[in-house]
Amino acid sequence: MSYTKDFQELQKLVLSPSAEKKYDSIELFEAHFNSFSCKILPGADEYFCETHQTTLKQNFSFYTDIGPMIDHLQTKDIAIKENQEFDYYLMKPAGVEKTSKVIFLFHGFNEKNWSKYLPWAKSLCDRTGSAVILFPIAFHMQRAPENWSSKREMYQLSELRKQQFPNIINSTLSNVAISMRLHSMPQRFIWSGLQTFYDVIQLINEISQGKNRYIHQDFNFDIMAYSIGGFLALILKLTNFDNLFASTKVCLLCSGATFNRLSPVSKFILDSEANVALYSFLVEHFDAILKKDNLLNHYINEDHTEGKIFYSMLDYHKMREFREELFKKFEKHIYAITLKKDTVIPSFEVVNTLKGAYRDINIRVDEIDFDRSYIHENPFPVNRAQNKINKDFEFVFSNIGDFLNQ
Secondary structure (H helix, E strand, O other): HHHHHHHHHHHHHHHHOOEEEEEEEEEEEEEEEOHHHHHHHHHHHHEEEEEEEEEEOEEEEEEEHHHHHHOHOOOOOOHOOHHHHEEEEEEEEEEOOOOEEEEEEEEOOOOOOOHHHHHHHHHHHHHHHOOOEEEEOOOOOOOOOOOHHOOOHHHHHHHHHHHHHHOOOOOOOOOOOHHHHHHHHHHHHHHHHHHHHHHHHHHHHEEEEEEEOOOEEEEEEEEEEEOHHHHHHHHHHHHHHHHOOOOOEEEOOOOOOHHHOOEEEOOEEHHHHHHHHHHHHHHOOOOHHHHHOHHHHHHHHHOOOOHHHHHHHOOOOOHHHHHHHHHHHHHHHHEEEEEEEOOOOHHHHHHHHHHHOOOOOOOEEEEEEOOOOOOOOEEEOOOOOHHHHHHHHHHHHHHHHHHHHO
């Protein structure tokens, strides 16, 4: 099957009312997840750290007044039900009752549906014989309220935002919800990232306890991650929580650079005002903010390895030696594919991060270029230069499959 054919047929499969969703060589299911880690999100006065068995008070409320926000955008993070309980997709080889191989597929920033990833999941499934779990990042995909994607409401809000910030760049109905939420409270980037980190650990433990009917309790797993999903994947791998990720392979597509080396201003990702606020908070003033925010400081600086590694991935220059030692430790387990014309996560920044300042880390990074137009947000557009796109997709995912099968 071709990529474009798979894309079209898999869209139909997702929309099908049939209880049995089968297509070609795969079966598609939905599984339910209840996030235990949502309690760390902004919106409460008091928090309890399970790791340290300690209660923490919220003593710092960073909130930027950015003008009018519709009510459901102002909802406290901890109160958003869709982010607490949701269904995720699981794709597995047809006819296999239970599999012992799993690939977690992580998506990019500000994504609202899995359309473009379904052919990716099928290719991974076909090439490796693994089940593929399409797991959503907090407040993305099915974890975001539907009205955040209301074209009418978001268009109106974007127009208001342009009036308030006349010099704003790339404010659109596609990115205005996430841009305004991050602009008003940039620490959401940290908290949603940590929640998703803990969610993945929770899911792995639940599968190991026999709570997934399609996956063996004794299973092995790898990760395929795209764009900001690679940020999550690397934090999971480098933290190696409870040694769960010791042998996990991580394949990155258009990903792998530290946060301060990204250029996410795009009509599909973030507007310029949100990007400035995020950079200011996470890079320029983060150390000063940590001294004021005891809750954030606890998770970043006080014996939470995942927080320490999260911090090391924010700024290329900070904790570089610490970060690079970890990359050396797992260099054989990480593989990155970059695109030459990618302006959001440039190839050379991925190389700088993964191969190290002195190029002494033996992580394989393949830069490729397609003989057609493309953008970071959609490297394989459908119904455009179909033969070339089929060929490019086959090339990329054959390399990914080879790496994961080694």
